[in-house]
Amino acid sequence: MSTAFPIVPWGNGTNIYEVNVRQYTKEGSLQAFMQHVPRLADMGVEILWLMPVTPVSVEKRKGSYGSYYAASSYTDIDPLYGNEQDFHALITLVHSLGMKLIIDWVANHTGYDHQWTKKYPEFYRKDSTGNFTGLYGWEDVIDLDYRIPELRAEMIRSMKHWVETYDIDGFRCDMARTVPIDFWVEARGECDALKPLFWLAECEILAYHEAFDVTYGWEALRAFDKYFKGELAMTEVRPLLNNYGLYPVGSEKLLFTSNHDENSDHGTEYEKYGVAAQAMAVLSCTWPGIPLLYSGQELPNKRRLHFFEKDFIDWQPEVELHGFYQLLFGLRKRNKALQESASVIMLDSGNDDSLVYLCRRQQDKVLVMLNLSARPSVIKIDHPAVAGTYLELFSGKEETLQRAYHLELPPGDYRVYHITSGRQA
Numbered sequence: 001m002s003t004a005f006p007i008v009p010w011g012n013g014t015n016i017y018e019v020n021v022r023q024y025t026k027e028g029s030l031q032a033f034m035q036h037v038p039r040l041a042d043m044g045v046e047i048l049w050l051m052p053v054t055p056v057s058v059e060k061r062k063g064s065y066g067s068y069y070a071a072s073s074y075t076d077i078d079p080l081y082g083n084e085q086d087f088h089a090l091i092t093l094v095h096s097l098g099m100k101l102i103i104d105w106v107a108n109h110t111g112y113d114h115q116w117t118k119k120y121p122e123f124y125r126k127d128s129t130g131n132f133t134g135l136y137g138w139e140d141v142i143d144l145d146y147r148i149p150e151l152r153a154e155m156i157r158s159m160k161h162w163v164e165t166y167d168i169d170g171f172r173c174d175m176a177r178t179v180p181i182d183f184w185v186e187a188r189g190e191c192d193a194l195k196p197l198f199w200l201a202e203c204e205i206l207a208y209h210e211a212f213d214v215t216y217g218w219e220a221l222r223a224f225d226k227y228f229k230g231e232l233a234m235t236e237v238r239p240l241l242n243n244y245g246l247y248p249v250g251s252e253k254l255l256f257t258s259n260h261d262e263n264s265d266h267g268t269e270y271e272k273y274g275v276a277a278q279a280m281a282v283l284s285c286t287w288p289g290i291p292l293l294y295s296g297q298e299l300p301n302k303r304r305l306h307f308f309e310k311d312f313i314d315w316q317p318e319v320e321l322h323g324f325y326q327l328l329f330g331l332r333k334r335n336k337a338l339q340e341s342a343s344v345i346m347l348d349s350g351n352d353d354s355l356v357y358l359c360r361r362q363q364d365k366v367l368v369m370l371n372l373s374a375r376p377s378v379i380k381i382d383h384p385a386v387a388g389t390y391l392e393l394f395s396g397k398e399e400t401l402q403r404a405y406h407l408e409l410p411p412g413d414y415r416v417y418h419i420t421s422g423r424q425a
Contacts, residue, residue, distance in 0.1 A: 004210055004211070005211065008170075008213075010046070010198075012339050013332045013338060013340070014046045015285070015293065016046075016049050016290060016291070016292045017045040017292075018259055018260065018292060018293070018295060019048055019050050020051050021033050021081055022051075022310065022311075023295065023305045023311045023312055023313060025312055026312045028080060029086070030053070030090050031082055031089075033090070034089065037097065037099075039319070039322070042326070043322050043325050044325065044329030044333070045099065045293070045329065046329070047099070047100045047101070047169070047198065048100070048101045049104065049292075050101060050102070051104050052103075053078055054073050054075075054077065055071065055073050055079075056068065056071065056072065057070045057111020057113045057114060057140070058072070058111075059111065059112035060139060061111075061140060062308045063309050064310070065308055065310055066140065066308060068260075069104075069106050069174055070109075070141050071110055071114060072110070072111050072113050073115050074110075074115075074116075074158040075161050087166055091168065095167070103171060103172070104172050105159060105171045105173050105174065106175075107174070108144065108174070108175050109134060109138070109175075110141065110144065112132065112141075112142055117142075122148065123148055123150070123151040124144060124145060125142070125144070125145045136178065146180050152186065156187050156190050156191070159191055163191055163195060170197040170198030171191075171197065171198075173199070176202050177201075177202075177203035177204075177205050181210060184208070184211035185211045188211050199212045199213050200213065201214065202216055203215055204219060206247065213250070215254065216254045217254055217289060219240050221257075223237045223240050224237060225272060227372070228372075234354075235352060238346055249340070249341060252288075253289040253290070254290055255284040255285075255287055255290065256294070257272075257280045257281055257284055259294050260294065260307070262294075263294060263304055264304055264305055268302055269297070273372075274374060274412070275411050275412030276373070276412040278324070279370045279371065279413065281324075281328075282368065282414045282416060283368070286331075286359065286368045286416060287344070287368075288344050288359065291328075293325065298319055298325055299313065299316065299319055299320065300321055327393050328416075331420075337361045337366045338366055343359070344359045344360075345358045345383070345385065347381045348381065349380070349381060350381070351377055353373035353375075354369065354372060354409070356368065358386060363419065364419060365419040366416065366417070367415075367416075367418070369409065371410070372412070376411060377409050378406065379409060380406040381405050382404040382405075383403055387403045388401060388419050389401075393416040393417070393418060399417065401417065
């Protein structure tokens with residue numbers, strides 16, 4: 001299978017930063033978030049994904065603030081976040097710094113008092129008594145019916161509104177698998193006619209790459225969760241990562257250690273991975289795919305954020321992992337081995353608590369060694385493709401490696417060796 005829509009040129013070797021505007025600052029506004037955008041640009045963030053900033057339905061709302069994903073409008077901005085002028089100002093700032101902005105799009109369902117429930121009640125699924133209903137057991141939302149052509153047309157008009165009015169750069173599509181793929185193909189065709197856009201799907205179905213550039217890497221994430229709980233061996237996790245390398249050229253997997261669901265429902269990366277939290281971040285930034293960073297991970301934020309109530313990240317003057325991500329994101333832009341069409345080899349590390357892999361494209365190489373355990377790990381590799389003179393990303397030291405190489409890594413430690421064309425290695 002080949003992709004019908006090539007990824008936009010700036011999507012190659014990129015990264016995504018998920019912005020939870022409500023919880024990002026004490027103010028919870030677009031204007032307050034804007035103060036952080038230059039810092040994120042300096043860190044090397046390229047795509048900002050804004051969680052929904054549309055108004056939240058009141059009827060059957062969960063908690064005081066409700067779910068971002070239970071909208072009462074597809075085209076309005078929630079006054080709690082700001083207004084149209086604020087959104088325009090944010091887009092202008094983001095674009096002036098060379099970054100892109102995509103928005104969350106919730107096409108499967110709306111809140112109970114969405115504007116369409118009055119204007120277009122025929123767009124919704126009904127139960128046997130004619131009441132609005134949903135298929136997935138969510139108590140605060142009702143499902144739309146994609147068998148209705150008029151719904152499809154109106155949904156696409158709403159999506160195009162954000163491209164035409166605000167000049168956004170793409171969509172992250174919530175629960176994309178619950179909406180028929182043929183709708184997404186139609187929507188992308190019409191929206192991309194306005195400008196080439198970036199499309200991220202919250203699903204892991206290979207066929208959805210007919211419409212989307214990127215799909216989620218849930219399967220690998222869940223496998224790692226089980227590994228850290230002692231429920232899976234690393235030998236069972238490695239093949240899942242390798243499977244992601246079999247996706248069609250032009251299709252990417254989203255790799256992450258946290259997002260809004262993970263943080264609130266399953267815990268922070270420090271709860272889940274302990275001492276190996278940063279090693280897992282290195283994996284998400286160096287395995288072929290596109291890395292996602294969630295609001296506050298660079299701080300690092302080590303607590304769960306409330307989902308249905310107002311909360312905020314306690315930003316400190318020192319953003320501890322700013323330089324860490326700056327190095328990783330910079331390497332992705334410079335080194336072809338972390339970009340499209342690169343190959344990756346999983347190397348035998350000699351033990352079941354580490355991952356070692358080599359990414360290659362033309363003259364560029366990235367060799368990654370990760371100790372994912374809470375104890376020291378001796379890594380032993382022997383492969384002809386390893387040989388070369390590298391720079392280690394975090395220390396900046398040059399090192400010549402032979403095909404046979406061994407190293408003892410402390411608990412949760414990592415090494416990223418790279419050969420980047422255009423520099424003397």
